[in-house]
Amino acid sequence: MSHPAHLRLHGLTKVYDGSVRAVDDVDLDVEEGEFVTLVGPSGCGKSTTLRMLAGFVEPTDGTIEMDFTDITRAPPDKRDVGMVFQSIALFPHKSVKENIAYGMRVADESFSEMEVEERVAEMLELIEMPGYEDRMPEQLSGGQAQRVGLARALALEPEVLLLDEPLSALDEKLREHMQTELTRIQRELGVTTIFVTHNQEEAMTMSDRIVVMNDGEFEQIGTPEEVYSEPESVFVGDFMGKSNLFAGQVTARDDGLATVETSYGTITATADGVTTGTNAQLLVRPEDLSIAQRQGSEPGGANSLTGEVGLVQLIGSIVEYEVDTEYGPLTVEVQSSGTIEFERGDPVTVSFDPADVRFFTGVDDSSASEADDRVEVAP
């Protein structure tokens, strides 16, 4: 990339009411043209971070630099950022044309009517809505309004595009379409983009890099593959995909393998440099579990649990089994060509490889599902 660290957040912090640390000392370098997604449960501080970038929230501490210029305390209208709002926020009293042209109309630099019309037509072309100039916002569908909002934000060719959960108001089908659209437009223009969402799938499909946020902190920054396959914390692992979690204590270790006594029995996991007695949390992805018909009443060994098939769901080409073991439920995903091998009530054995167990030290205190219930602190 020609400009490393096009956008740089350094020690960025926002404290509300003197004590609520909505965003707590975060650092991030974004390269030019990169698509970075801030993802996390409600109240994790991702919106506050975005609003600090836009200039609507004043940081308590830290700096924001764009192209080596400090914009930490610059007013919103003096930053070269375009934003698409959660409520879309098209001006209801202005036509599509005037919405898109708004930035040009209020700019110090004066644009001729021809320039304005040319740019509006260009933007409408980009969002594949040519000829919509004279429509009023109330005459647009949700998806169209969304696209006009995007065109408006991009009309002045901003350095950075900010997207604040712009797809959350759309229905499933339209959302998927808009994801593709958004990615296409972003790639086409090569505009540096910061996208905020609570939807991990959206983050996985659209981003170059993902920032997983929790409790005002950046838990992990990495490519979609990295945060999914190599989560650095239980929170990231649990938030970025489906998972089976086991909490327990290390009872023995041997040659890179740790034996952990959990509420699901004894589990062996690959783990380096752990001491016995350590509290551990283990995470196994549903697709790393293998499921087999149980013969007789053989007892489950290490990394092998017996149970009965509960809920069976066919999700595309994947079959998801909910297996009820004596300790609790497990989720198993099996790639299949649309055939369901096991049925509700079938006795099965679920087993997994120690290499597929992700080992984390620490006590189970903050799982993603808990964090989900927290109330958003940002105004």
Place this chain on the structure above:
Amino acid sequence: MSLTDTFEPDSFPGRSISGAKAWLREHTRNLVLGYPLVMLTVLFVVPTLYLLAVSFFPQPTGEYYSFGFTLENYMRFFESSVYLDYLIQTLEFAGLTAVIATALGYPIAYWVARTESALFRNLYLLTVIGSLWLTVIIRAYAVQIVFSGNGLFNQFLMGLGLTSTPVTSGTGYLTVVIGMIYGYLPFAVLTMYTSVQNIDPELEEASRNLGATKFQTIRHVTLPLSRNGILASGALVFILSIGSYTVPLLLGNPSEWTLPVVITDVIQTQLNIPFGSALAAIMTGLVIVLFAIMVKYLGLGSEQLVGDTYEEEADG
């Protein structure tokens, strides 16, 4: 008689308790709808019609009025310019008050609506409403004291050297206008407050994000979107001001009276009830006509006058 008789639809109500209940049940709808209709008729339609009737009654000397029909009362209004001038002056006061109170009230309404803390927002609103708890007489005298020849206002101006002689006096045209603005400003603020509050703050943020300054944002987004609230405020203050009585009476010389003061004078001092009624009828008619014009040309309906809601995007 048997119980079943009382369930006959046309049976006389109240002969037995169950009969009364059945009758009530059957006529609930009429009763509920009838109440406002009766009240509206008794309290508004009948008095207005009576006023209209009296305005056509002749006034024999030594009597309040007698039944009959004459156009004399109306002719008297149009014969001399005295009463017409009072009417024009009343409209002048009302127009000035409406425009100035709305202009002064908008920044206040905007500021209150955009105060983030709910506590302070309510405190400001309470302050605005609180001024209405004082009787208008006391407020009129307060204006008189502050704006009198050697009152605070003039002393302040003279102290700054902006003027050598007092600009206002305890009574007079300017004092009446100031008194009326002071009296009706809370209505202007409250009307426009609702209007501003209904504007999604994200629209203002979007404007700032697109490079507009605070001032440009107010001009291009906030003001146009609070158009209905501004018009409603103007209309409300105008109509209230036309009926203003206490302020012009206390702060105006007889030459600065409004029509309502004159009407009271005609009735109380001249004891001419039919002529007073005619003046009142003319004023009411004029207000109705003006109101109709506002509704037609400013697109102002009852919705806008009661509470302003700008239609947001159809779906989001």
